[in-house]
Amino acid sequence: MLSDDEIREEYRILEQARKDPKIFGSLYEKYFDPIFNFIYRQTDDEDLAADICSQTFLNALTHINRFEFRGVPVSAWLYRIAANEVNKHYRKQNATRIFSIEETRVKELVELGQENWDEELVKKLLGYLKDLPTEMLEVLELRFFENKDFKEIAYILSITESGAKMRTYRALDRLRKKFNLSIKYDGKK
């Protein structure tokens, strides 16, 4: 998590980049990997993720004057552009949306209750996630895989903070009921 001063520093870099686009390079280097991973998780295609990622940074650079300081890190703005680019891709292709998640991250996220972590449980979990609405999956991804707070999630998905919280809690409640699993989340089990 970035402090207020760090967020303001990033904003200052962005302000300077409006006059000299080369200065944007430091933000590019800093956020390329997380943005790439975010897109890759939603496409599962390395080349496609690279294309969308470069389009994301190009859009950011082109519309740099439109960025307004709202107390969120610059990364949230980049995530927002990336999310819009991914949505645009799926709309254009009219394809089923893919979420590619790392097994290790899922294991980190879920603490086992009484059951053991086996293939059957993984299949059940994937089946459950598959049927979740896309909006809920997006929120879960940002919260648990990208470690974003609700303010950032709200900004990225253009929803309210309470809306982001509600979507997360609903998804987690369903998960708790269905799998008898404890989720490491807000100290709640």
Next chain:
Amino acid sequence: MGRNEIRLRRNTMSSGRIARHRNYSELMRQHDRESKLKRIFRVFIYFLIVLFFLIILLMVIRWEGKRNEKVSEIAIEQNNLSNTTKHNPIVKYL
């Protein structure tokens, strides 16, 4: 078939592999190209706007010229008519 396809990956993408796709100079080149195209497009739009107003101005000038011609023709005709009536003794007493 669910609403989404969920895939489970064994490995995370390594940062070395991601680095292969990182190319800031290419991004700058693309940005320069786009800025140039945008500028050309903007100039073209300004040109079209100026052209549009020029055409309107020309049309108004031509229309006004034609109107003036008609007015002067009518004035000449009326002038001629009044001259004829003035010097014609028959019309004078009618």
